[in-house]
Structure formats: structure tokens, C-alpha cells
Amino acid sequence: MIVADQKPLEEIIERVKDRRKILVAGCNECVTVCEVGGRKEVGVLASALRLYFANQGQEVAVGEITLERQCDREYVQQAREDVEAHDVVVSLACGVGCQFMAEEYATTPCLPGVNTKFMGGKVDRGIWAERCQGCGACILADTGGICPVARCAKRILNGPCGGSTKGKCEISKEVDCAWQLIVDRLKSLGRMEDYEKVAPIKDWSTERAGGPRKAVREDVQL
Numbered sequence: 001m002i003v004a005d006q007k008p009l010e011e012i013i014e015r016v017k018d019r020r021k022i023l024v025a026g027c028n029e030c031v032t033v034c035e036v037g038g039r040k041e042v043g044v045l046a047s048a049l050r051l052y053f054a055n056q057g058q059e060v061a062v063g064e065i066t067l068e069r070q071c072d073r074e075y076v077q078q079a080r081e082d083v084e085a086h087d088v089v090v091s092l093a094c095g096v097g098c099q100f101m102a103e104e105y106a107t108t109p110c111l112p113g114v115n116t117k118f119m120g121g122k123v124d125r126g127i128w129a130e131r132c133q134g135c136g137a138c139i140l141a142d143t144g145g146i147c148p149v150a151r152c153a154k155r156i157l158n159g160p161c162g163g164s165t166k167g168k169c170e171i172s173k174e175v176d177c178a179w180q181l182i183v184d185r186l187k188s189l190g191r192m193e194d195y196e197k198v199a200p201i202k203d204w205s206t207e208r209a210g211g212p213r214k215a216v217r218e219d220v221q222l
């Protein structure tokens with residue numbers, strides 16, 4: 001899933017303070033799971049904005065909507081009536097959803113209400129951790145299912161580096177060395193021969209650094 005953090009309220013207010021009809025738009029997918037942009041958070045932000053404007057003695061209408069997915073045009077189009085009734089949208093979806101809204105509604109500004117952080121999952125209550133950087137050429141089969149691209153600070157493909165100490169990364173004693181995790185996993189899988197193989201030079205053109213990407217499924221009829 002995509003993980004995000006809500007922007008500070010002051011930053012959102014600064015962006016919308018001159019507007020009179022604000023629509024707060026949530027998404028039922030990843031941002032609901034990471035608790036920054038679902039129906040509940042839409043309600044909380046909308047209430048905070050109403051309170052702020054009431055305290056300022058300003059009449060501002062704050063609407064609420066939560067779409068099934070903001071990264072899907074079909075759902076984004078269902079918001080037309082709500083979007084057209086407001087003069088700005090604050091999207092609590094990830095950066096993808098916010099852009100899909102912006103592309104669909106060319107004359108209504110769509111502002112991000114969250115900071116999109118990474119692709120990851122929940123590892124503890126209230127804690128999400130990065131697991132994938134979408135490199136476009138997955139090597140998990142060779143690394144025991146642990147990603148050195150996302151989890152090694154140096155993105156080393158033949159690790160560990162000399163900074164690995166007692167299972168921790170040189171960047172912090174709080175951070176596991178990804179390559180220690182990989183070695184431990186390969187040992188428990190009885191696959192240490194995979195560790196002995198030298199990983200070939202990775203083709204980074206499939207990654208974000210290689211430019212914007214598009215996945216095309218030939219069998220899908222649009």
C-alpha cells in the first residue's frame with residue numbers, strides 16, 4: 001500500500017484561507033488503512049477547518065466526500081457534482097489520487113492534504129515501514145524475499161557493506177541491516193548458495209530514475 005502522513009493543519013489553512021467553498025476529499029483505499037485520508041480523517045479535517053473559519057468570523061462551507069479510489073477515473077468522475085459545487089478540493093488521497101482529481105477537474109484547484117511517503121505496510125500499531133521502491137525489475141527471488149533496494153540505505157545488491165554491525169545498519173542502531181536480514185532469511189531457507197552468487201549490475205532504467213513509467217496490459221480493453 002501507499003503510505004502517507006497528513007500535512008500540518010496550518011499548512012492546509014494557509015492554502016485555502018481565501019476560499020469560501022472547500023471540499024475535503026478522501027479515499028477508501030491505502031490512506032484509509034494508514035489512517036490519514038479515509039472517511040474518518042475527512043470528517044476530522046473538515047471539522048477543524050469549520051472551527052477555524054468560525055473563529056475567524058468567516059462564512060466558509062466545508063463539504064466532505066470519500067471516494068472508493070482517487071487513483072481511478074471512474075470513481076473520480078463520480079465526484080463531479082461535489083467538485084463543481086466547491087471552489088477548491090483538498091485531497092487526502094496519495095499524490096496519485098490528488099493528480100487524478102486535478103487531471104479530471106481542470107478548472108478547480110486540487111490541493112494535497114497529505115504528504116505521500118512510500119510503499120510499505122503496517123509493522124506495528126501506528127507504525128508503517130517501507131518495503132518496495134517500485135524498481136520495475138524485482139529481485140526478491142534472489143534475496144530471500146527481502147528488498148535491498150528499499151531497505152538497504154546504500155541500495156547495495158551484493159551486501160552487506162563494511163558498516164553492518166551486530167545486525168544493524170551503519171546509519172542507526174535502530175535500523176536493521178537489510179543484508180543481515182537477507183543472510184538470516186537465506187540461511188533459514190537453506191538457500192545460502194543464492195548468497196554466494198554475485199548479483200549482476202542492475203538495469204536502473206526500469207526504475208523511476210529511468211523516467212516516468214507506464215504499465216500496459218495488452219489483454220485489457222479500455
Ligand code: SF4
Nearest residue numbers: 132133135138139147
Ligand atoms: S526489488 Fe524492486 S520491485 Fe522488488 S520489492 Fe524491491 S524495489 Fe520493489
Ligand code: SF4
Nearest residue numbers: 152161164169177178
Ligand atoms: S549496513 Fe547493511 S543496510 Fe546499512 S548500508 Fe550497509 S549493507 Fe545496507
